[in-house]
Amino acid sequence: MAKKPLGPVRRAFAPWENPEQQPFIEFRNVTKRFGSFVAVDQLSLKIYQREFHALLGGSGCGKTTLMRMLAGFETPTEGQIFLDGQEITRIPPHRRPVNMMFQSYALFPHLNVEKNIAFGLKQDNLPRSDIKRRVDEMLALVKLEAFAKRKPHQLSGGQRQRVALARSLAKRPKVLLLDEPLAALDKKLREETQIELMNLQEELRMTFLIVTHDQEEAMNLADRISVMNSGHILQVATPGEIYEQPVSRYVADFIGDINFFECKVTGCRPQNGGASITLHSEELGNEIKVKAGHPRMIGDAVTFAIRPEKMRISFEKPLDPSLNTIKGEVWDIAYLGDVSIYHIKVSQGHIVRTIVANTTRLVERPISWEDKVWLSFDAEAGVILSQ
Amino acid sequence: MTKNRKMQNSHHGRRRSWTLIAVPYLWLSIFFLLPFLIVLKISFSEQVLSIPPYAPQMDWSAGWDGFKAMVSHWSLDNYLWLTEDELYLSAYLSSLKIAAIATILTLLIGYPMAYSMAKAPKGLQPLLLVMVILPFWTSFLIRVYAWIGILKNEGLLNQFLQMLGVIDEPLIILNTNIAVYIGIVYSYLPFMVLPLYATLEKLDNTLIEASQDLGCPPSKTFWRVTFPLSKPGIIAGCFLVFIPAVGEFVIPDILGGSETLMIGKTLWVEFFSNRDWPLASAVAVVLLVILIIPILLFQRHQRKSGEVLT
Ligand SMILES: Nc1ncnc2c1ncn2[C@@H]1O[C@H](COP(=O)(O)OP(=O)(O)OP(=O)(O)O)[C@@H](O)[C@H]1O
Numbered sequence: 001m002a003k004k005p006l007g008p009v010r011r012a013f014a015p016w017e018n019p020e021q022q023p024f025i026e027f028r029n030v031t032k033r034f035g036s037f038v039a040v041d042q043l044s045l046k047i048y049q050r051e052f053h054a055l056l057g058g059s060g061c062g063k064t065t066l067m068r069m070l071a072g073f074e075t076p077t078e079g080q081i082f083l084d085g086q087e088i089t090r091i092p093p094h095r096r097p098v099n100m101m102f103q104s105y106a107l108f109p110h111l112n113v114e115k116n117i118a119f120g121l122k123q124d125n126l127p128r129s130d131i132k133r134r135v136d137e138m139l140a141l142v143k144l145e146a147f148a149k150r151k152p153h154q155l156s157g158g159q160r161q162r163v164a165l166a167r168s169l170a171k172r173p174k175v176l177l178l179d180e181p182l183a184a185l186d187k188k189l190r191e192e193t194q195i196e197l198m199n200l201q202e203e204l205r206m207t208f209l210i211v212t213h214d215q216e217e218a219m220n221l222a223d224r225i226s227v228m229n230s231g232h233i234l235q236v237a238t239p240g241e242i243y244e245q246p247v248s249r250y251v252a253d254f255i256g257d258i259n260f261f262e263c264k265v266t267g268c269r270p271q272n273g274g275a276s277i278t279l280h281s282e283e284l285g286n287e288i289k290v291k292a293g294h295p296r297m298i299g300d301a302v303t304f305a306i307r308p309e310k311m312r313i314s315f316e317k318p319l320d321p322s323l324n325t326i327k328g329e330v331w332d333i334a335y336l337g338d339v340s341i342y343h344i345k346v347s348q349g350h351i352v353r354t355i356v357a358n359t360t361r362l363v364e365r366p367i368s369w370e371d372k373v374w375l376s377f378d379a380e381a382g383v384i385l386s387q
Numbered sequence: 388m389t390k391n392r393k394m395q396n397s398h399h400g401r402r403r404s405w406t407l408i409a410v411p412y413l414w415l416s417i418f419f420l421l422p423f424l425i426v427l428k429i430s431f432s433e434q435v436l437s438i439p440p441y442a443p444q445m446d447w448s449a450g451w452d453g454f455k456a457m458v459s460h461w462s463l464d465n466y467l468w469l470t471e472d473e474l475y476l477s478a479y480l481s482s483l484k485i486a487a488i489a490t491i492l493t494l495l496i497g498y499p500m501a502y503s504m505a506k507a508p509k510g511l512q513p514l515l516l517v518m519v520i521l522p523f524w525t526s527f528l529i530r531v532y533a534w535i536g537i538l539k540n541e542g543l544l545n546q547f548l549q550m551l552g553v554i555d556e557p558l559i560i561l562n563t564n565i566a567v568y569i570g571i572v573y574s575y576l577p578f579m580v581l582p583l584y585a586t587l588e589k590l591d592n593t594l595i596e597a598s599q600d601l602g603c604p605p606s607k608t609f610w611r612v613t614f615p616l617s618k619p620g621i622i623a624g625c626f627l628v629f630i631p632a633v634g635e636f637v638i639p640d641i642l643g644g645s646e647t648l649m650i651g652k653t654l655w656v657e658f659f660s661n662r663d664w665p666l667a668s669a670v671a672v673v674l675l676v677i678l679i680i681p682i683l684l685f686q687r688h689q690r691k692s693g694e695v696l697t
């Protein structure tokens with residue numbers, strides 16, 4: 001799988017942590033209504049220069065609408081949009097230094113590959129030789145030199161997608177918008193293209209805003225992710241934070257697999273900067289010890305969330321008293337090749353999912369159906385979410 | 388086993404596609420090719436005073452010999468005559484000119500109409516379509532006659548303009564080529580608008596957005612995207628107007644004057660006034676050839692450029 005090369009430069013890139021830093025793109029209290037339907041609701045978002053930002057969310061949550069407002073195809077009903085310190089809320093699309101790669105590619109069927117790529121450059125009245133050079137550069141970038149004279153209908157889906165990418169990059173826009181650019185590609189091609197996109201962004205030092213509803217793609221590509229739901233942004237954070245410290249049940253559930261337990265706070269004491277909290281779960285019939293970022297009121301109803309891979313599974317009850325332990329029985333095993341997902345039935349009939357890496361090539365799993373087992377996890381493995 | 392099935396399937400499919408193609412071909416042979424062959428045959432004969440007014444006739448009772456006898460009497464005299472009298476050449480040229488100018492005018496008026504129809508709210512479009520087709524519900528002849536009332540010296544148009552004080556003397560429009568242009572543009576406008584509307588209506592709006600996104604203001608977008616992509620509609624519309632307009636008889640006869648020279652009128656005179664069926668047939672055959680050549684050239688060009696315009 002493509003993983004971002006976490007070089008030293010990468011790690012240092014976190015302009016959003018610097019309060020002095022001016023955002024490159026800013027949505028300020030933007031609302032978009034279609035008739036009485038609110039597609040984007042009082043939304044504010046700051047994106048920084050050279051950031052690779054992903055909009056993630058379910059179908060119809062307003063991702064495309066947000067992007068189209070940035071490109072200029074929709075005008076916000078309320079609020080303002082800024083780009084590079086300038087308000088662009090009402091500037092028509094052809095005067096915005098923003099280019100979009102359309103989900104349907106929107107290649108001009110009457111023009112060949114070369115002319116499609118040159119389309120925007122011609123409009124800028126560049127000298128012919130400059131256009132030619134830039135087009136050749138773009139063709140080389142997307143490795144389509146041999147296809148320059150073909151018409152779009154003579155290309156494969158993947159090739160078309162690369163032409164669309166080249167065309168949207170040709171003008172060196174300040175911001176590149178990508179609306180589900182890879183949705184039409186098969187898994188392998190998609191992963192290859194993801195790597196290409198990341199390299200491109202590194203190389204061209206542009207700001208990228210990508211819409212996707214593939215969470216893996218978002219995690220893989222983006223510096224930061226905005227998780228959206230019905231016109232709101234629920235959380236803006238790095239992929240790691242979104243995964244490990246989701247702020248709400250919706251975010252936690254949307255990204256990756258997770259177990260939820262309804263709990264009551266039974267104890268809370270401060271502990272070096274955070275709090276050591278005890279929860280009681282009716283469903284588990286168990287106490288859970290949690291190290292949390294901030295304290296909770298005793299008696300509050302909360303949700304405890306824990307990812308399957310954060311739990312261990314064993315025949316014997318672990319001796320370490322700092323671990324949380326839950327007794328259960330193996331209900332089902334899903335073998336996925338690299339890992340197996342164990343469905344464990346805990347005392348109240350509740351099912352808990354946990355992941356075990358298949359480190360041996362044994363076909364027989366050592367832990368099997370109906371085995372009595374113990375689940376264990378430490379106090380930092382899960383998070384407490386307000387309900 | 389599966390292979391066998393597949394072969395059967397493709398066999399079946401091929402047979403079906405053949406019957407599908409055969410229908411229009413059959414239609415064309417019965418209603419176009421056959422009449423054309425008859426006209427072609429008459430054009431090789433000569434005028435006589437009899438019913439029908441041409442000779443030789445095929446002697447069916449003599450069979451093959453009768454056919455041979457008929458062919459031996461055929462001649463190209465009528466075609467030679469067409470080249471000898473300058474009237475015909477100028478009638479052809481004048482028809483082509485009038486049809487071409489009228490086609491361009493129809494395009495200039497029809498394109499904005501089709502464009503605004505395609506841009507109109509979706510709910511309104513069926514109504515607009517009906518309005519374009521509505522004139523077809525009254526007789527073509529009556530509609531052309533109605534234009535006499537509008538265009539004549541004391542007609543509606545002149546009265547209106549005089550009332551406004553734009554002109555003092557009535558404009559002489561009726562019985563001139565201008566009236567013929569008006570008549571053709573008016574009568575054939577739906578044939579231009581409908582194919583144009585059909586192409587413009589299915590034009591993908593994201594292409595327009597892509598063009599604007601790449602920096603083209605709306606006017607440039609029209610010339611660089613919308614217009615080239617509506618080419619199939621323009622071509623279809625122009626053919627649909629130009630071809631019948633070249634052979635048009637009714638409009639020049641009713642609205643045109645003595646200066647209006649059109650091959651349709653010539654043909655009418657030869658056929659009905661002079662009862663010279665063979666010459667009239669030759670005129671018709673030559674007209675067909677003149678019209679078919681540009682269509683064939685165009686098709687060759689289309690195939691060569693390998694464009695899939697639909
Ligand atoms: N032009 C429009 N008129 C009316 N409603 C619209 C219009 N465009 C979008 N909407 C509505 O706004 C909401 C958000 O649409 P949007 O296209 O932004 O969703 P999305 O997040 O991109 O979804 P998807 O992942 O399915 O592409 C949807 O409920 C949609 O029906």
Ligand SMILES: [Mg+2]
Nearest residue numbers: 063064065211
């Ligand atoms: Mg969308």
